Amino acid sequence: MSEPQTDKFNARGPDDEAVIEAVGYTPVSESRERSFPLSPLQIGLVLVAIPIIAVLWFLFTARSVSLEFSPAAQEVDISGGVSFELGGVHLLSGGEYRIRARAEGYFPLGEPIVVGDERSQTFEFAFTRLPGRVTFVSEPGAAEISLAGTVIGSTPSAEIQVPAGNQTVTLTKPRYQRLIMEVEIEGLDRAQSVSGELLPDWAEVTIASIPAGAEIFLDDESTGQLTPATVEVLSGEHEIRIKTAGHKSHRQRILVAALETIALPEVTLQQADGIIAVTSRPAGAGVTLNGRFQGETPMEIAVKSATDYRVQVFKAGFAPRERSLSLSSGEERSISLDLNRLTGKLVVQADPADAELLVDGRPRGQVNQTLTLPTVSHRIEIRLPGYAGYSTTVTPRNGLTQELKVKLLTLEEARLAAMKPEVKSAQGHELVLLSPHAFTMGASRREPGRRANETLREVEMARLFYLGRHEVSNAQFKAFAPGHDSGEFQEHALDKDDMPVVDVSWEEAALYCNWLSKQDGLPVFYRTEFGKVTGINITATGYRLPTEAEWAWSARQTPSDGKSFRFPWGGNLPPPDRHGNYADRSASHLVGRIIFGYNDNHIAAAEVGTFAADANGVYDLAGNVSEWISDFYEIPGADKSTDPLGPETGDYHVIRGSSWMHGTITDLRLSYRDYGTDGRNDLGFRIARFVESS
Numbered sequence: 305m306s307e308p309q310t311d312k313f314n315a316r317g318p319d320d321e322a323v324i325e326a327v328g329y330t331p332v333s334e335s336r337e338r339s340f341p342l343s344p345l346q347i348g349l350v351l352v353a354i355p356i357i358a359v360l361w362f363l364f365t366a367r368s369v370s371l372e373f374s375p376a377a378q379e380v381d382i383s384g385g386v387s388f389e390l391g392g393v394h395l396l397s398g399g400e401y402r403i404r405a406r407a408e409g410y411f412p413l414g415e416p417i418v419v420g421d422e423r424s425q426t427f428e429f430a431f432t433r434l435p436g437r438v439t440f441v442s443e444p445g446a447a448e449i450s451l452a453g454t455v456i457g458s459t460p461s462a463e464i465q466v467p468a469g470n471q472t473v474t475l476t477k478p479r480y481q482r483l484i485m486e487v488e489i490e491g492l493d494r495a496q497s498v499s500g501e502l503l504p505d506w507a508e509v510t511i512a513s514i515p516a517g518a519e520i521f522l523d524d525e526s527t528g529q530l531t532p533a534t535v536e537v538l539s540g541e542h543e544i545r546i547k548t549a550g551h552k553s554h555r556q557r558i559l560v561a562a563l564e565t566i567a568l569p570e571v572t573l574q575q576a577d578g579i580i581a582v583t584s585r586p587a588g589a590g591v592t593l594n595g596r597f598q599g600e601t602p603m604e605i606a607v608k609s610a611t612d613y614r615v616q617v618f619k620a621g622f623a624p625r626e627r628s629l630s631l632s633s634g635e636e637r638s639i640s641l642d643l644n645r646l647t648g649k650l651v652v653q654a655d656p657a658d659a660e661l662l663v664d665g666r667p668r669g670q671v672n673q674t675l676t677l678p679t680v681s682h683r684i685e686i687r688l689p690g691y692a693g694y695s696t697t698v699t700p701r702n703g704l705t706q707e708l709k710v711k712l713l714t715l716e717e718a719r720l721a722a723m724k725p726e727v728k729s730a731q732g733h734e735l736v737l738l739s740p741h742a743f744t745m746g747a748s749r750r751e752p753g754r755r756a757n758e759t760l761r762e763v764e765m766a767r768l769f770y771l772g773r774h775e776v777s778n779a780q781f782k783a784f785a786p787g788h789d790s791g792e793f794q795e796h797a798l799d800k801d802d803m804p805v806v807d808v809s810w811e812e813a814a815l816y817c818n819w820l821s822k823q824d825g826l827p828v829f830y831r832t833e834f835g836k837v838t839g840i841n842i843t844a845t846g847y848r849l850p851t852e853a854e855w856a857w858s859a860r861q862t863p864s865d866g867k868s869f870r871f872p873w874g875g876n877l878p879p880p881d882r883h884g885n886y887a888d889r890s891a892s893h894l895v896g897r898i899i900f901g902y903n904d905n906h907i908a909a910a911e912v913g914t915f916a917a918d919a920n921g922v923y924d925l926a927g928n929v930s931e932w933i934s935d936f937y938e939i940p941g942a943d944k945s946t947d948p949l950g951p952e953t954g955d956y957h958v959i960r961g962s963s964w965m966h967g968t969i970t971d972l973r974l975s976y977r978d979y980g981t982d983g984r985n986d987l988g989f990r991i992a993r994f995v996e997s998s
Contacts, residue, residue, distance in 0.1 A: 366395035367419050370426040377405040377413075377431075407431050409492030433468035433491035440464070441499045442475050442483075450474040463495065473498060479538065481505045481562055506536040507564035511544065513571045518548035524602070544568070550634060552576045552606035576606035578631030581638040582615060589619040589643060609633040617641045621680035646679040648700025652686075654710040659688040671710075686710055692718030720768075723995055727770055729847070730823040731780050733991055734773040736921050740765030740857045746940075746975055751870070753970040757939045757977050763853050764946040767998065771850060771858055772990040774912040774923050775804035775931065776816070784819045785812070793908050793985050794894050802911040804929045804988040810957040810981055811837055813849060813932045813989040820991065821846030829993075840934075842949060843997045849934035850992040852977075853948050855960045859918075859925040860974050871972055872918075872926035872962075878902045884927030885910045887967030898967040909964055909986070926962050926974065929988040933958035937979035956981055963987070 370393055371380065384401035387394050396419050405413045410431035417427050440449050442459040449457045449464075451473055456464055459475065468491020475483040480502040487498050511520055512532035520527045520535060523542055527535050531546060539562040547553040551573035560566060582591050584601040591598045591605070594614055598605055607613055609631050618624040622643035631637055652661055654671035661668045662685040663675065671686055677700045687693040691712040700706060713721060725737050746760040778790055779801035790799040790806045798806055808816075814837050818828040821844075829848035831839040840848075850858070860869060873879040878899050879886065887898040890907050906914070910928055917923045925931075935950025935958045950958070959978035962971050963986035970976060980987070 366397055367422065368424045369394045369396045369417075369419060370424075371403065371405075372426060372428045373405055373407070373413075374428070374430045375407055375410070377407050377429075379406040381405070403427070403429065405429065405431075409434055409494070434493040435465040435467050436489045436491045437463040437493065437495045438466045438489060439495070439497045440473070440475075441497065442477075443499075443501045444477065444480075447475040447477040447480070447483075447500075447502060450476070468492070473500075475500050475502060477502055479505055479536075503563065505562045506538050507560035507562065507566055508534050509537045509544075509558065509560065510534045510565075510567040511546065511571075512568070513546050513548075513554070513573055515548065515551075515573065518546040518551070518554075518573060521545040521547065546571055546573065547604075548573060549636075550575060552579060553604045555603075574606055577609045577633055578607045579636040580605045580607055580613070580615060580629070580631070581636065582617065583638070583640045584617050584619070584625075585640075585642045586619065586622075589617045589622070589641075592616045592618075607631055609635065615639060617643065619643055621646055621678040646702040647676050648679055648702055649705040650675045650677055650684075650698060650700055651705060651707045652684070652710075653707070654686050654694075654712065656688060656691070656712060659686050659691070659712055661686055674705075684708065686712065688712055690715065723768065729820055729991075731783055731820060733776070733780065733820070735770035735991070735993065736773055737768065737995065738771055738854075738858060738920060739768050740854070743857055743860070745853065745856050747973065751973070751975075753968070753973055754975070755970065755977065758975045759940045759942055761940060761942050762944040763857075763948060764944065765853060765857055767947050768995040769850075769854055769992055770995060771854065771920075771922060771992045773917070773921060775929060775988045775990045776813075777801060777912050778803055778805045781805040781808065781816060784816045791985060796894075796908040798909050798985060800911065803909050804912055804924075806909065806929055806985050806988050807983040808932075808988065809983045810849075810932050812983070814934075817847040817849060817991055826993070840949070845994050845997055847991045847993050849932050849989055851947075851949055852933045852935045852958050852960060853945075854992060855925070855931070855933055856974070858920060858922060859961070869974060872974060877969065877972070882915065884915050884924065885964045886927050886962060886972065887965055891964070891967075895965050895967065899972070906964065926972075928964060929986050930959050930961045930963040930966075930978065932987065932989040933960050934992075937977075959987060 381404040382394065382396070382401055383404070385397055385399055387396050398419050398421060401417050401419065403413070403415050403417055410433055413429055413431055415429060419425060440457065440459050440461040445459050447459045448455055449459060449461060451466065451471060466489050468489050471487050471489050473485045473487050475485070481504070483500045483502050485498070485500055490496055510532065516531050518531045520529045520531060520533060522535065522537060522544060524545065529535060537558070537560050539560055541557060541559045544556045544558055545553055554571045554573055556568070558566070558568070581604045582601050587601050589601045591601060591603060593605055601617065612628065612630050614626055614628045616624055616626040622645050625641040625643055627639050627641065629637060651674045652671050657670065657672055659671045661671045661673070663677065664683050668675065679700050679702050681697055681699045683695060684698050685693060685695045691714055694710050694712060696708070698706065698708065720739070723737055727735050729735070742762065742764045744760065745763050747754045747758040748760055778799055782788055788805070788808070790803065792798055814830045815832070818830050818832065821828045826846040827841065827844040829841055829844045829846045830837045831841060859872070869875065871877070871879065873883045878901055881902065882904050885904050885906050886902065887895045888902045888904045889898055889900070890903065890905065892898050894907065913923050915924065915927065918925065936952070936954030937956040937958050938951050938954060956979040959980055962976065965986045966972060
C-alpha cells in the first residue's frame with residue numbers, strides 16, 4: 305500500500321545522497337500593470353520618421369510636370385493635390401489638377417490637367433489678350449462704327465473695348481462710300497486709335513438744256529437747281545427730269561459710279577402747244593392717247609391746243625380708266641387716275657384640313673377657305689409637316705369663282721409618285737418599276753419535284769427596284785463585246801440580233817452591267833480589279849443582275865390576288881399553248897424530256913418578247929432562256945431576311961428560271977434553283993437596278 309503524497313518527496317540517485325525537494329508555485333498577480341514597449345525617445349524618432357518616409361515616397365512616385373505658358377506667367381497656382389517645384393519643374397502625383405495663372409495684359413487662365421503615368425510630362429497654355437481700349441475717328445465725322453456687323457458707336461468715339469486680334473471695322477455715313485478696314489487690335493488693355501477717310505458716294509453730273517433755266521428733278525424730286533448746273537447724284541441708277549413752262553419735260557435714266565464726272569449731252573426741250581401730265585395709282589400703268597401707246601405713268605404728253613383727246617390708263621389686274629379733254633394754247637393739264645383693282649374668287653379645298661395656305665409667299669391661314677384675289681398671276685402653296693408640299697400658279701378672272709382641290713401626299717407617297725414607272729437605258733433596255741413586299745421563297749417539302757436547295761423562308765422586301773422587261777439581246781450585248789457569238793444548237797441559230805444572248809459567263813454578264821452603267825452615267829454596282837469582279841457596292845444605283853429575291857418575287861407575285869403560283873401559268877401541268885418557250889413536242893428530237901401535248905412553235909430560243917408579258921409587264925421570266933442571278937450560290941437557311949443579296953463569297957452563282965430545253969416538273973417550277981459559273985446555250989440574263997441608294 306503506497307504512502308500518501310506530500311508537497312515534498314525524496315529521491316536518491318545511485319551515487320548521490322542529496323535530497324531534491326518540491327517547491328510550491330505562486331502565479332503572478334493579474335492586476336500587475338504591463339509596461340509600454342517603446343520609450344519616449346523611440347516614439348519621437350517614429351514621429352519624425354513618418355513624414356520623412358512620406359516625403360521620400362512622394363519624391364519617389366511623383367511625376368515631373370513642366371508647365372509652359374505663352375507668354376510667361378507671372379503667377380502660377382496648382383490646386384487639387386500636393387505639389388513641389390524644383391527648378392521650374394513641378395512634382396505631382398497622378399490625378400486631376402487645376403492650373404491658375406496670371407500675366408499682365410491677359411485674361412486670367414484657369415485650366416484643368418490630368419497627370420498620367422509618364423515620368424516626365426509637359427503641359428502648354430496660351431494666355432488670351434485683354435481687349436484694347438480703342439478710339440475711332442473719321443473724316444468726315446459722324447460715321448457709324450460697326451464691328452463684325454454690330455453697331456458699336458459713331459465717330460469720333462470715346463474709348464471702346466474691342467477684342468484683341470484682327471478685326472473687321474466698317475464705317476458708314478449717308479452719301480459716302482462704305483469703308484471696310486481690317487484692323488489689328490493690340491489689346492492688352494492698352495489705348496489705341498483707329499482712323500479712316502470716307503470717300504464720296506456720288507458723281508458730279510452736269511446738265512444743260514435749250515432753253516436754259518429748266519428745273520432739274522432727280523427721281524421726281526426737285527434738286528432746287530436750274531440748267532445749266534452740276535448736280536451731285538448718288539451712285540446707282542436714277543432718272544433725270546428737266547422741265548420748264550411751255551415745253552414737254554425731258555426724262556432720261558442714267559447709271560453713275562462714285563467719283564465720276566459726267567457731262568450729259570445738252571437737251572433741246574420740245575416746245576408744246578399744250579401738255580398733259582398723267583399720273584396714276586398705282587404707278588407704272590400704261591398710257592394711250594387716242595389709242596396710241598405713249599409710255600407708263602408718271603409721264604407728260606405734248607399735245608396740240610383746241611384738239612379733242614382721249615387718255616386711257618391701264619394695268620394688269622385693274623380696271624382701265626380714261627379721260628377726255630381739250631387744251632387751250634399754252635395750257636398744262638394734270639390728270640391723276642386711281643385704278644380699281646379687278647378681283648376673282650378662288651375656293652381652296654385641301655386634305656388634310658389643317659394644312660397651311662400661302663399666297664405669293666404670305667401665310668393666309670388654313671386651307672378650305674374662299675379667297676378674293678386680284679386678277680393677276682398668284683403663287684398658291686399648301687404645306688404641312690410630314691407631307692410633300694403642293695404649289696401651283698393661278699390667275700383669277702374678274703367676277704368669276706374658281707376651285708382648287710388638293711390632296712397632300714405623305715413624304716413616302718410623294719417619293720413613290722415622283723419615281724418614273726419606266727426608265728430606258730442608253731442601249732434601249734426598258735426597265736419597269738417594281739415595289740415589292742414580303743413573300744415566301746422556296747418550296748414546301750411536300751411539293752412534287754422539290755429539290756433540297758429550295759428552303760422555305762420568309763423574305764422582307766424594302767427596296768424598290770427596276771427590272772428589265774426583256775432578256776439582254778445579242779445585239780445589245782455585242783455593243784459591249786463585238787466578237788461575241790451565241791452560236792447554234794443542232795443547226796438552229798441562237799445568234800440572231802433579237803434573240804437573247806447566251807453562252808455568256810456570270811462575270812461577263814456582270815461586266816456588261818458595269819459598262820452599261822457607265823454609258824448612262826450611273827455608279828457601277830460591281831467592284832472590279834484588273835477586269836475581274838471582286839465585290840459589290842450595295843448603295844450603287846447602276847445596272848446589275850437581279851438578286852434572287854427580286855427574281856423570285858417578280859416571277860411568283862404577279863397574280864392580282866397575291867397568291868404565289870407553283871408554275872408560271874398556275875398550279876398544274878401542262879401549260880396553255882404558247883404560254884412560253886419550254887421544251888415542247890417540236891423539240892422532242894433535240895432534248896431529253898418535253899411537256900407532252902404542249903406546243904409553243906419554237907424548237908430552240910425565240911426572239912425576246914415573242915410571248916405575252918406577265919402582270920408586271922415583264923417578258924420571259926420563265927421559259928426561253930434561264931437567267932444569271934447576282935447572288936453567290938448556297939443552300940439557304942430558314943431564317944427570315946430583308947432584301948437579301950446572297951452570300952459575300954462563293955464558287956458559283958445562282959441560275960433561275962426554266963429555258964427552252966426544260967420540260968420536267970422539277971425544272972418548270974418557279975422555285976427551281978440551279979447554279980454555275982460558265983455560260984451555256986440556254987442561259988442568258990436580264991438587267992436590274994435599285995431605284996435609290998440605300
